[in-house]
Amino acid sequence: MSNKNSTKELREIFLSLKTGIKALKSGMEVLEKGLSKLEKDILNINKETLEKLHKMISKEFEALKFVEEKEESVEIKIEKIEIEPEMEEKSEVSKPAEIESAEEIKIGFYNKTLGKLYDRLHREFSDLYTVLKRAEKTKIGEVDKGEVICRVCNMGPCKVVEGVEELKGICGADASLVSARNFARLVAAGVSAQADYAKSIVETLNDIVKGEIPFKFRDKRKLKMFAYALGINLEKSEEEILNEVVDKISKIFFQQKGELILAHRAPKTLIEKWRKYEVMPRGIDREITELIYRTSLGVDQYYKNILFASLRCALADGWGASMIATELQDILLGTPQPVRAQVNIGKEVIREDMVNVVVCEEDPLVAEALIQASKDLEILKLAKKAGAKGVNLVGLGCAGNEILMRKGFPVAGSFAYQEAVIATGAVEAIVGRLIPNVVQIANRFHTAVITTNPISLMEGAICVEFNRKYPLKSAKEILKIAVSRYSKRDSTRIYIPDEAIEAISGFSAEALMYVMGGRFRAGLSILSENIINGKILGIALISGCDQFGANENVQVELAKELISNNVLVFSTGCSAIKLGMAGLLVPEASQLAGEGLREVLEAIGCPPVLNMGSCVSNSRVLTVLTEMVNTGGLGKDICELPVIICLPQWVNEKALSTIMCFVSSGLQVVFDPGNLIVENKKTNKFLFEEVEKYFGGSIRFAKTANEFSGIIIDRIKQKRKELGIDQLRPRIFYDMAMRRTLDEKRYISSIHKSGFFEILENRSIN
Numbered sequence: 001m002s003n004k005n006s007t008k009e010l011r012e013i014f015l016s017l018k019t020g021i022k023a024l025k026s027g028m029e030v031l032e033k034g035l036s037k038l039e040k041d042i043l044n045i046n047k048e049t050l051e052k053l054h055k056m057i058s059k060e061f062e063a064l065k066f067v068e069e070k071e072e073s074v075e076i077k078i079e080k081i082e083i084e085p086e087m088e089e090k091s092e093v094s095k096p097a098e099i100e101s102a103e104e105i106k107i108g109f110y111n112k113t114l115g116k117l118y119d120r121l122h123r124e125f126s127d128l129y130t131v132l133k134r135a136e137k138t139k140i141g142e143v144d145k146g147e148v149i150c151r152v153c154n155m156g157p158c159k160v161v162e163g164v165e166e167l168k169g170i171c172g173a174d175a176s177l178v179s180a181r182n183f184a185r186l187v188a189a190g191v192s193a194q195a196d197y198a199k200s201i202v203e204t205l206n207d208i209v210k211g212e213i214p215f216k217f218r219d220k221r222k223l224k225m226f227a228y229a230l231g232i233n234l235e236k237s238e239e240e241i242l243n244e245v246v247d248k249i250s251k252i253f254f255q256q257k258g259e260l261i262l263a264h265r266a267p268k269t270l271i272e273k274w275r276k277y278e279v280m281p282r283g284i285d286r287e288i289t290e291l292i293y294r295t296s297l298g299v300d301q302y303y304k305n306i307l308f309a310s311l312r313c314a315l316a317d318g319w320g321a322s323m324i325a326t327e328l329q330d331i332l333l334g335t336p337q338p339v340r341a342q343v344n345i346g347k348e349v350i351r352e353d354m355v356n357v358v359v360c361e362e363d364p365l366v367a368e369a370l371i372q373a374s375k376d377l378e379i380l381k382l383a384k385k386a387g388a389k390g391v392n393l394v395g396l397g398c399a400g401n402e403i404l405m406r407k408g409f410p411v412a413g414s415f416a417y418q419e420a421v422i423a424t425g426a427v428e429a430i431v432g433r434l435i436p437n438v439v440q441i442a443n444r445f446h447t448a449v450i451t452t453n454p455i456s457l458m459e460g461a462i463c464v465e466f467n468r469k470y471p472l473k474s475a476k477e478i479l480k481i482a483v484s485r486y487s488k489r490d491s492t493r494i495y496i497p498d499e500a501i502e503a504i505s506g507f508s509a510e511a512l513m514y515v516m517g518g519r520f521r522a523g524l525s526i527l528s529e530n531i532i533n534g535k536i537l538g539i540a541l542i543s544g545c546d547q548f549g550a551n552e553n554v555q556v557e558l559a560k561e562l563i564s565n566n567v568l569v570f571s572t573g574c575s576a577i578k579l580g581m582a583g584l585l586v587p588e589a590s591q592l593a594g595e596g597l598r599e600v601l602e603a604i605g606c607p608p609v610l611n612m613g614s615c616v617s618n619s620r621v622l623t624v625l626t627e628m629v630n631t632g633g634l635g636k637d638i639c640e641l642p643v644i645i646c647l648p649q650w651v652n653e654k655a656l657s658t659i660m661c662f663v664s665s666g667l668q669v670v671f672d673p674g675n676l677i678v679e680n681k682k683t684n685k686f687l688f689e690e691v692e693k694y695f696g697g698s699i700r701f702a703k704t705a706n707e708f709s710g711i712i713i714d715r716i717k718q719k720r721k722e723l724g725i726d727q728l729r730p731r732i733f734y735d736m737a738m739r740r741t742l743d744e745k746r747y748i749s750s751i752h753k754s755g756f757f758e759i760l761e762n763r764s765i766n
């Protein structure tokens with residue numbers, strides 16, 4: 001029985017097992033189907049997502065580069081400008097035997113990197129004339145105080161002495177007229193430089209609009225904001241808007257009558273002053289040519305009238321040429337945002353294992369094309385074949401500052417570093433607008449000196465004419481020359497002092513507003529509030545150039561003193577690079593700031609010195625100051641703000657145009673006049689005192705950091721007193737009614753009023 005039962009039980013178990021296995025099998029099938037469905041779905045999602053991502057990346061990538069240049073037959077014009085031999089009798093003058101040895105040249109250095117590299121040059125090449133040796137040897141025109149030289153006509157040159165009737169010019173011009181004319185001509189030269197630069201960017205955008213340059217502009221939001229300022233209807237396609245912007249801006253240069261439309265961005269009270277004293281600029285070229293003409297013999301013979309015309313011309317720069325260049329550059333390449341990079345010479349800046357190309361080029365399109373060409377496969381292959389890991393681009397001077405601002409590329413140094421950077425022995429090419437002396441330094445190494453524009457040729461340099469229609473090809477030709485020099489590099493002669501330091505750049509007006517208020521409260525109310533409550537004493541812009549061989553690092557000493565006195569520092573041009581090399585462009589430098597300023601900086605994570613870009617970026621400062629006036633609480637005009645401008649060193653005439661523009665915009669400007677002769681009683685009285693009654697700005701002279709800081713702090717305190725914010729205000733207790741009134745008055749920044757966020761929304765939809 002039991003066996004029978006057991007067999008039955010076993011059969012049942014066997015049947016159950018069989019059913020179980022069947023169920024398991026069908027379950028497995030369902031599971032398998034589910035898995036394969038899931039797999040299919042996931043793969044599909046990934047594919048779609050990947051496709052979307054790919055499209056997005058390609059779109060972004062396309063926007064970030066030149067479109068493929070299809071035309072292959074184009075030839076880029078390359079020309080070596082040979083050094084012509086001097087006349088025989090001239091060459092006898094500079095025999096090596098007559099040149100002083102390095103030890104006899106006593107040169108001071110504000111910067112140890114420069115000191116090391118110039119030491120090398122003077123030690124290894126005692127017969128070489130560096131800029132510093134030339135500065136020691138060259139006698140700067142000796143003109144006594146109260147004397148001015150006039151070269152306006154061929155009856156001269158005349159040496160005119162202040163207040164001496166018999167020592168007027170042959171034509172009867174007195175010292176005030178001659179010094180005003182000299183000054184005005186320099187201002188006109190400065191404005192013309194910025195105007196030509198701006199025109200080149202307008203031309204580039206014009207060619208992009210016509211489809212002749214294979215490049216897509218970057219900042220659509222900025223395009224709309226700029227178009228809005230020009231009164232252009234925004235209900236059109238971006239291409240149409242750009243077309244209209246280019247058209248309208250092109251006309252501004254040649255406008256003969258009326259008012260410069262961009263000057264209408266200034267505060268209303270300032271515009272009224274410009275109209276009242278007839279300095280409201282018309283077209284940019286009109287102001288330049290008229291100023292030059294006025295200063296000719298027999299035209300304008302009244303010094304004051306000439307100085308007024310200089311102010312008008314300078315306004316055509318700051319609120320015209322420089323502003324156009326800045327805004328269009330932002331549209332073309334993107335508005336700068338804070339970015340970290342290295343400054344000064346160091347092993348991460350000049351790379352021992354790469355082809356180093358130093359870019360000192362003003363044209364942003366050239367720099368942009370070089371960036372792209374440095375990543376081109378053909379160039380990379382060539383570099384590798386030559387034994388290098390690739391091509392390393394390094395910025396230099398103001399132009400370097402522009403690259404740095406947008407891309408975070410390293411900057412080897414200021415304008416004064418042109419010779420020193422070659423002395424590292426590891427630079428294959430230096431490209432751009434340079435001083436002529438670099439050719440003889442480059443000839444002692446393997447460095448190619450390359451210019452890119454036929455208007456800036458140089459004996460001994462190679463001109464690779466930058467063909468704007470074929471930017472990539474032009475840039476590749478430049479890099480091919482650089483790569484070909486790599487094999488000529490003598491590795492035993494490389495000397496790279498490792499002194500680079502980190503810096504943050506990219507404080508455009510928009511970036512500053514974002515840093516101060518975030519995306520939805522972008523504006524400057526935090527800045528104004530902290531000036532009003534006294535945590536920030538005021539603002540000083542340190543602008544201007546860098547001079548070869550200066551002993552005192554005046555910009556750096558000045559900036560340190562200012563921030564320790566709670567003055568927030570803005571900076572542009574080569575000054576900004578020098579301040580970066582001193583470690584002042586990083587948030588950590590706020591440790592050097594006074595208690596109030598440090599508290600604000602630490603709260604918003606900002607450095608005490610804000611790098612706003614190259615010298616054309618001075619127009620960004622005008623935008624920021626106008627925004628501060630619009631924010632309210634600090635007066636109704638720029639001249640009421642506790643803000644001051646200083647140019648401790650200047651080299652280029654552009655600096656004089658900057659000075660006059662800020663003066664006529666209501667700001668005091670302190671600068672070292674150097675050998676600029678305005679030492680005339682009447683001219684000085686006008687620039688120091690009289691002009692302040694008209695526009696609120698004036699000029700002061702200073703040489704040392706102490707002199708500068710004394711004038712700056714006194715001026716800021718004077719402005720605070722005039723505003724009534726020099727004393728701590730008694731605390732006010734608000735009742736509900738007062739709070740409601742406060743809510744009604746709540747400030748809306750002009751950037752919001754201008755439709756900034758509507759534009760932003762459109763952009764995000766696009």
Ligand code: SF4
Pocket residue numbers: 150151152153154155156157158168169170171172173178297
């Ligand atoms: S314009 Fe008069 S001051 Fe000047 S160079 Fe001629 S003559 Fe002399």
